[in-house]
Amino acid sequence: MSAEHEFAGSRFLGKKFNMNRLNITDSSFIVASVEAGNTTTKCILTSTDLKTGITEVIGKHVRLTREIQKPTNESNVFGKTLGGTALTKETLAELVRDTIRQSLFEKNLTVDDVHFVVRSTGVTTASGEQLEMIILALAEGCLMVGFPPRKMTGYLSLDNLPDKLKSYSYLDNVYFDGAVAGVRPPAGPGEGIVSNEMEGELALAGVKEAGKHSGTDLRNPCIAIDMGTTLSGRIADGSRPYAKTIANFCGYAGAVADALVQNIDSNKKSIYEFILPNNESENERGEYVFSESILKEIESAKIEIMKSVHVTRVPDGRDCFGPFPVNMAAAKEADLILFGCDVGENGSDFEKISVIGNQIYEIGGINAVSFLADEMMSEIAVLLIECIRNEGLLVEEDLIGITGRAGTTGRKKELILQKLKERNIITAPETKLIFAEDGLARGAAVMARCMNSLGCPSNPIGGRRGGKCIMKERHELQNMK
Template sequence: MSHKPRIVKSPRIGLLEIKSKPYYIVASVEVGNTTTKCILTATNMETGKTYIVTRCIRMTRDVRNPLPGERVFGKTLTGVELTRQSIAELVRDTLLGAVNRANMDIRTDIHFVVRSTGVVAGFDMPEEVGEFIKALADGCLMAGIPPSRMTPAMSVNNLPARFREHSKMEKVVFDGAVASVIPPVGSTGVEIVANEMEGELATAGIKEGAKWTDVDFRNPCISMDFGTTLDGRITNSDHPYAKTVGNYCGLAGAIPDALIKGTGLVDVYLGTVLDVFNGKTAGWLKMKLKKGTIKEYSARIMEQISIEVVPETVNRYGTVPVNPAAAEEMGVLLIGCDVGENGSGIDKLSEIGSEIYSNESMEILFAVIDDVMARIACKLVQVAMDNGLVPENISIGITGRAAITGNKPSIMLQYLENLNIRSDIDQHVVFVDDGLARGAAVMARCMNSLGTPFNPLGGLSGGKCIMGERMKLQSR
């Protein structure tokens, strides 16, 4: 029996409301393979609820070309060349665009900036992404963000006066755990997957987004972020801090993008679903009449897709740099999604997309995409189940453009129900928009110990605030 999915889209908030109460303003700056975003969030420190102030979204493919003498620093999944200088300028313009749209002052109204990137295909090793993050910092500085707004406050007196009473900095310090989850750390300090920070932010963001629903999305949990590339985490039930026991990586939104490129309606190299999707899907009757056709095409596409535990012998999976040896040392299971080998089968998907569009319609192609992405999400959970990482009290959170648009949430929920994880699985699955931006707001609060014990994000599902346990742990 299927149920209505819980889809979170938090309300917007205006400048007058922000000025009247202690709202903590965070700018999330992300350079992704498809889009570059700056999303401003406002967290009411009296309630712990986070609102979206405004968004500024640009296509990453529109970044300027490298200038003579500039070193190409990396490439997007579609081959767009990036330099440190071009990235910085793109970030500067996007950040200023969001701040100006909100009629804010970048030096006085923005309390913190969190930077992240999903552009990992052009790197050889996970740790190289750290250099990309520095390039993002250049852009923030160029926009006028003071350096102190990108690092944790050294003491409560370094915070704006109106937030000092909300900080728990004198009781607990930031020790690297965001929303009570410890990132994977090995003896060598290397990262096991290039977009580790994206997975961290998405997990924290889904935890925050779930606060707008009746879903208690705390540990243990599974988070999945379907941007152009895939990221996400599986956490266990340890407390006060849960361990990351699983990581997702590989391709996600690149799969529907490949199908759409086959229609000829978008650029064969740089086109995406975002170029043609208008929010419309096939009607109920047409979906019923074409159900068999949709399932048949979906099954054919799934034959081209690998979803598995990442082999120990590779250093890249689904174009994403990985370190399986480090993952094994840390006790983390890497689960990946690929098309062919590192995306080598993408052209085959475009051929199938062309066939669907020619023989059926764009509406049916969108319906096939919805079914394919739902199957992918379900298989990612299935692999985790097969490896003993899905306890009966698990919660599942999903975010990203390739997972929460169209009819994907409803179909995903149906497939997840068929896995028989728990009888009330529909009450423990949440779909969240802007997971990364919400996660940035959570990370900023964690880094400055701006907690809301009465409305905790951390700890165990059904449990209480873990601040007391953290105090005991840190006192040792």
């Protein structure tokens, strides 16, 4: 796959869809992916053609999470986003409700048109109880819109499926046993290994599906890196019929770039808000031209900031890494490695980045800050891939999918490929990487299909790269159990 082919695929994944061109048929499976994140709360609508297994993003509405209603009773606050926005079950549910309603309204769809709803969160939680509150708020918001509970849980039998979907389901042959896109979740005691495991699961499924649009088979073994506000993702091995999760990612991602703007405007908490007015795509902004002196200042700022950024294998003995509680005992039990990105120790050096960001803003404006953000985030992505390689988990034939705003927008894609090639970390990286926008939403569509056994044997998403559908092996395994 040439670089030209790869980037054409990336543009295709990120293009805007015109409702007049939508072709919703009897084989269309419509999924609403609802995500409450640290920076944004989204409802992304996808349509999967169950005959071909190809998913399209058909609608999207994004709101800033900090625009949530202020709580009337502080005692009801159960947690906060990385930016400090207070969350209550009621106010978060209302934000979710309004986001879903707007996404449906913009595409002239109703809850009856949507077959399934998948809920996820990227908000960092300090405990299982906080995570449960967010999931409950997401569910409440969906119920307030009018989605019945049956559209948020898998159908247990073929008889319960809507008539139009029955001919595409294999529920009478295989059932959902927890594996999404042919990958088993990491096993471990207690509350899990990292609190954003579902986000990593969706990212892995999403980049696999996205690869189909550019002719790339991203089935197992593969690596998915989600660079949203926080870092998530997984590495899957090549086991059959199900791959094993052998590594997770955690820590900071886009939050590092967001720190650059914290002292610029008290009304804006993320670089997303500076660069993306009115939800315009960051990929549409023009090329920047700077003087040699400003370019030198940006390079010096990047070097100074990277002294505080630690991209590494999470060491034993840590109970927290960046914003995430981590369970290293569970990771060891599951024979799983954690990779992470921290700023100082558990975010202690963010203020230093904010000061540097303000200095760059004063000499070059927001364009210079954006340029610096691209340099920083591409550097973090490359260091992460290098760290994976150094731990022996990156082999020559492995493919890598990158999603999330801190890894796919602006100049980041070009810079990541350029740096990987210059440092000889990956041979011909343009043939090994794919950049997918809306990876979590695509992953939600895949999860919804897995939960209802809506497979496409002629174009499978599980199993090994280049191999056949694993349904027969799954059937035999489940019968043995």
